[in-house]
Amino acid sequence: MTITFLIAPDFSPERFAGWHMLNTALQRRSGVHLHLVTPATAHEQSEVMATGQADLVYANPFDAVDMIRTQGYVPFARPAQRFDEMVIATGSESGVATVEDLRPGCRIALTENRDVKLIGLRLLEPADLAESHIEWVHVDSYQAAARKAIKGEVEAAFFLADAYASLTKLTRSHLRVLVESAIHDISHVLLAHPRLAGDLAAIEKAFLGIGQIQGDVELLDALGFPHGFEVMSQEQAEFMIDLMDTLLD
Structure with missing residues (x-):
């Protein structure tokens, strides 16, 4: 089984190699085959999402709100100490x-x-x-x-x-x-489609383990996430969604 891993198209070009390094590390540590998809624009991202094939998504907070509320995606992690200012x-x-x-x-x-x-x-x-x-x-x-x-x-x-x-x-x-800005409560989010329930534990463990193995420093530096990833609970996601609603009002 191949899992499609889609990355929001708002990272800097120099981070491109970092996402490929991460994808390779995740596959090796989880035993799950991941197909990395890096759309160049929001329009391209929408086209991929419309196919229903995005299993894992690194989503910006605005898109995450819709994906959690209307599409049933499950939040499970986010970059540690890395907020969207x-x-x-x-x-x-x-x-x-x-x-x-x-x-x-x-x-x-x-x-x-x-x-x-x-x-x-x-x-x-x-x-x-x-x-x-x-x-x-x-x-x-x-x-x-x-x-x-x-x-x-x-x-x-x-x-x-x-x-x-x-x-x-x-x-x-x-x-x-x-x-x-200095909001400190809005961040990109890692989301999993409900169909991944059987594989999510292994994938989540792999994400949270990034940074704990010798050599991971280079990977995290390439990503621009010096502190790796941390758990994001449903409750934390709901808090962020409420904050986004407040900003929209």
């Missing part, structure tokens, strides 16, 4: 110095990462900006968002904090952070 930044030569300097009609670059947009809208509240007040400029990557901000093609850009930190030092030197 986001950054709003502008070009260093921009006249925008604070969030309050953003005005209705401003252009903001963003990817298809919906939880980043959700948190970003909350961070824009001091500027009295609602979603309809903004000209959204959609891009395929955080690198593209950075380029548009640096060139002055947008007044600001939304970034997943980890993605912003992974930009090159040169790129970051041409950007100015306006604000960074």
